[in-house]
Amino acid sequence: MNTIVDACGLSCPQPVILAQKAITEGNFPVEVLVDTVTSRENVRRMAERLDCKVNITQQGDEFKLVLTK
């Protein structure tokens, strides 16, 4: 079962907190939606630190990060 985290519009550090929570719950793949480059980079850095693979796609103004172990 995958997890979807919609962090659009949330400011720093909420997207990272939500994504980290999803990672520790362990239902991969975790899809994180963010709408700023800052959030995208912060979530990517955190996920890579927790040894996740990160796949980023851009959808209009938003970014989808798919995190897998």
Place this chain on the structure above:
Amino acid sequence: MLNRLTRFFASRWGILLVGAIIGILGPVLQHLGNPTNMGICVACFERDIAGALGLHRASVVQYIRPEIIGFVLGSTIAALIFREFKARAGSAPIVRFVLGAFAMIGALVFLGCPWRAGFRLAGGDMTALTGFLGLIIGIWIGVLFLRSGYNLGRSQKTYPAVGWILPILMVDLLLLLIFHPVFSEGGPIFFSESGPGSLYAPLLASLGIGLLIGFLAQRTRFCTMGAVRDVILMRDFHLLSGLLAFIGFAFLTNLLLGQFKFGYTGMPIAHSNLLWNILGMVLAGLAYALAGGCPGRQLFLSGEGDGDSAIFVLGMITGAGIAHNFTLAAKTDSVVDGVLKVGGISSFGMVAVILGLVVCLLIGFTMRQKVA
């Protein structure tokens, strides 16, 4: 090319480089005329702007600081070039205004924002350590709220014009600085003739360095509050490495320029009242943590279209007016008849700090949601 630059700025080397550049340029601005251990202080400089506009009448701290203008516009330029300018607003603006006002009141009790705490430390002023202690305590309290679900809600994408309001206000300030109109006899625009407000580097140097730092900080997300918060919240040392590079290079630059003076009492534009140095920064640190960025970061976010950060900035400028009009801001240490008189704050200031802490705690406790 742009992508490669973006990756570099997001890297450890990127944040270290930008921290080092800020650390070098602050003392250089001091060398060029800015006040001692105040190469750049976002809180002090916004306070000077409030004074220049007549929002307070403390005649020694009034000047339109080009560094602040540069920070916002430099960030705007970077955001436009890298296509990151994005107008957004609507995440509890009134709360951000209140947090900004109390953040400024706390900062003016310590006499500086976290940037100035860094420059004070790098200049040998050991009272800065008590400021950092307060800052860490305040941010730590903020992290406890973040962990228990505190957040100010989502912002909305909005009209580009919303994002342009603060950058355009900064252009207006620049025009007021250049043309220095006098709106009535004995009225604004005020520029200090003595005191810290009368000390400033040449306009082009201040503006140019401000623009450069605004540009680099927008790219790297340099944030002094985030530096401490990320370590406490998730053991992430990325932003902290930038802050440490900033303090380290500021220290070296001060040594080279002969600006290093070690001491604890009677330091330039500072006071050695231990308790209120700490409590002032606890209040400021908590307010920054609840608002999601240090005063500098709020300027950079405003520059890239964040209307909520712009409200925080306006809250800080208003808070500066309140702090000086109601004598909440600290007095510096002074020497009277050869005897050191430790500075500090009035009883009004003490009440304001306590009140600010209570308000911040109420905000933290009442704005939590069960995060799914």
